[in-house]
Amino acid sequence: MLSKIIPELGHFALILALLMALVQAVVPMAGTMTRRPLWMAFAKPLASGQFLFLAIAYLCLTASFLLDDFSVAYVANNSNSMLPWYYKTTAVWGSHEGSVLLWSLMLGGWGFAVSQCSSQLPRDMVARVLSVMGMVCVGFLLFVLITSNPFERLLPNMPQDGADLNPLLQDFGLVIHPPMLYMGYVGFSVVFAFAIAGLIGGRLDAAWTRWARPWTNLAWAFLTVGIALGSWWAYYELGWGGWWFWDPVENASLLPWLAGTALIHSLAVTEKRGSFKSWTLLLAITTFSLSLLGTFLVRSGVLTSVHAFANDPARGTFILVLLGLTVGLSLLVFALRAPRVSHSIGFTWLSRDALLLVNNILLVIMTVTVLLGTVYPLLLDALGLGKISVGPPYFNALFVPLTGLLCVFMGLGPSSRWKQMSGRELFKRLLGAGISAVVIAAVAPFVYGGQWNLWVSLGLVMALWIVLSLGRDLFDKVRNASNLGVGMKRLSPAYWGMVVGHMGLAVTIIGVTMVSNYNIERNVRLAPGDSVEVAGYTFAMQGLRERRGANFIADTATIDVSRNGEHRFTMHPEKRLYLARGMPMTDVALRPGLLRDLYVALGEDLGDGSWALRIQFKPFVRWLWLGALLMAAGGMLAVVDKRYRRVKRRAQQPVASDASGFKEAQA
Structure with a gap:
């Protein structure tokens, strides 16, 4: 008897989660505006309650799959009595309705994590952040309940057996790929909420940045692993042997990753120097907006892809409206409030500030390149102007040179200094690394392939330049210590995270270079x-x-x-x-x-x-995914840096208006 009412329990739990999200979106924000501590205090228990009811709804859907309840339309369309139990568990997110429920559950989970790990932040900031996350949850839960309810019934004419899960998805890759990818997508909602909360409160100080950085790194690490797992799954499951096809759905996950990478570097500058504040806020808004765009592309039915869920246009329209409201309102808040938190701090053209700015610009150009190649054919088709296909030649012709430029500045950045630096000093530091990279890259194709290959040498010189410049910077940091061990221990986890992350990119570049030329x-x-x-x-x-x-x-x-x-x-x-x-x-x-x-x-x-x-x-070819895992490990290392949790003393400090004030605030 209990099995018959499980779907109703799940549906009811979703409704309760929506009601809690509505209250969470309104009451804490109203409390910050009217200065009522009691209203602000509602934010944390509401976030916890919302997550609890979303978890109940998700468990009810999972139970319906395990019990072969084919009276539930979603179960009947995506399961079968012969399906092994472990695939029944993962079939919960194997199609549209369940994947959106998983997305909503993770969104609630991130909100719960923020509510539990924010004791050192000002109460009004926590209330604003959780209120913004509640607003995002309201949009997605309305989407689930109105257009994508996974608990819809087929009574009284239920089938005797289900249609089965898509065989493409009956694989171990499905067990881990979507959850990791969604954790990354949804994780960027935290820094988005912090950006909007900072704009509304008119405060973007060192405490804000220190607290936002680990959340951003964590979301970026999950997204990195998710993309790598998707590449690995396509490699062995589809039978083609390729690792990246510039498929529109693959691009949809790459877009927030590129913007998130720029955001991580921009947050570093904002924390260390107090500059790039408006740019950091805009990147936070853009990164989460691109996550929502990826949701629209995958679930609207506008794409034909092995990864996409083809659905009715009503769902695509709903997501498009949700995307428009999120982007439009957040940009409106940015336009109205950004001048209150922005100020300029000077630096010379040759400094770590300038090099990270160039790094950001290149990442944004790469993001726009991929976005245009993905969306432009869809716009032409929607406007009735014909159909065109944008494939690997376009992406490779633009993306590869931009990656090469990015690698150049990645090698320069760690060895440079903040604010200003002598060009002669930087040249002396990195001359040996540059010469070594060129020589090794020129010789390697002869050793491996028996003849020289220009493209192999170019790829290897990019990777070796990153690795050797990091080695030189590490040497400079530890050479004055009494011994190597002491010098290593003095370096922060955030620094080691940077080293491991950049090494990961170098390893991936080597993998791409070798498999592309010697396959x-x-x-x-x-x-x-x-x-x-x-x-x-x-x-x-x-x-x-x-x-x-x-x-x-x-x-x-x-x-x-x-x-x-x-x-x-x-x-x-x-x-x-x-x-x-x-x-x-x-x-x-x-x-x-x-x-x-x-x-x-x-x-x-x-x-x-x-x-x-x-x-x-x-x-x-394994170096592709090994490099991605190293990049994700670098992000995780940065998360554990204790500096990001020492924010209580600085929490109430105002934004410094100039460089000297910023140094004072850091003292």
Whole structure:
């Protein structure tokens, strides 16, 4: 009997969460305007209650999947009685309604985290921040309840069994990719809320920046891992062997990542020097707005993609209105209030301030480049001006040179000084790193590939320039210590986070460079007993067998791989047919390694006992995702820096109006 009312309980919990979000959006903000501490105090318990009821709603939907309650339309469309229980759990976010519920749950979770970790901040600031987050929650919960209710019923004509989860999503990647990606998307709502709260309160001091930085780093780290997992999933699940396709939905996640990267650097300048305040606020608004834009692109039905959820136009219209209101109102607040928190602090053209400004400008240009390439074809189509396709040639032609310029300034930044620096001194510091990077990058293609390759050398010189300049900066910081260990301990976690994050980008650049230039792919026709050689490895097909899984049947090939006449290992690529949907899928066989992957995808039965196979040798491809994990680890290291939690003494200090005042405030 309880199982029959679980969907109603979930629906009721969603309504209660909406009511709490409405009160959270209005009462604490009114309390700050009327100076009523009791009203401001409502913010924290309301944020906790909202998260509690969202969690109850989410658990009720999960229970409906596990109990095979096909009277719930969302369960009937995305599950099946043969689906393994672990995929039933992840099917909760496998389509539109459940993914928006997960988004809302995480939004409530971030609000709850802010309410629990804000004891050192002024009460009025916490009230404003949670009130803004409540407003965002109201928009998404209205979206869920009005257009995307996951608890809608099919009574009395419920099906006997469900349509099954999309076979593309029946994979371990779905277990971890969407939650990580959403944690990043939604996490930027915190710094957005802080930006709006700072504008309304007319205060953007050192305490504000110190407290906003770890939240931004944490959201950025989650988004970095989410993007990397999406790339990894596409690599092995789709059977193409590619790691990035400039797919519009992939671009939708890259946009807030680029803007968030600029925001992290801008916050560093605002904290250290008190400058870039208006720019930091605008980046905070832009980053979260781009997260909402990604939601619109994925869930409006305007895109055709393996990642997108095709839905009715009403949902797209609702999200577009929500996006317009969020962007429009936040920019209006910015236009009215930014002059109260902005002021200029001087610096010379050669200083860390200037280099970080150039870094920000390049990241914004890269963001605009990707945004135009993604949205422009959609606008032309919507206006009836024809259809065009913007693909990898456009993105590579613009994005790659901009990345090279970014790497140049990334190498200069850590070794420079705030406010001003002698060009001669910076040149002396980095001359050795620059020469070493050029020499090693010029020689490496001969050593690895046997001949010189311009593009490989350019990619390697960018990566080595970042690594060697970081090494020089680290040497300068520890050389005067009594010993190496003491010098290392003196460096803050935030500094180590910067080092690890920049190293991660260098590792990713090496991976991109090597796999793009040395990848070997062969499309072959093999029958049992046949073999083919690829990149020095011999792939011999020994035979095929039929295998039955929980909800599919598969043709499984046995491929023996040998090198120099010696058997190394066996690979088992599959061609699956999922029974509920009758949908065929390729399950790739991978032999991973730090320096190379071997990749075999089983294609179609060619009818004479032979099969089509795609065999690939992919050097350094794992470095793509290793670099992303290092970048995320760098963000996490910065989060644990204790400096960001020492804000109580500075919480009530006013904004300094000049450089000397800023130094006084830091004393």
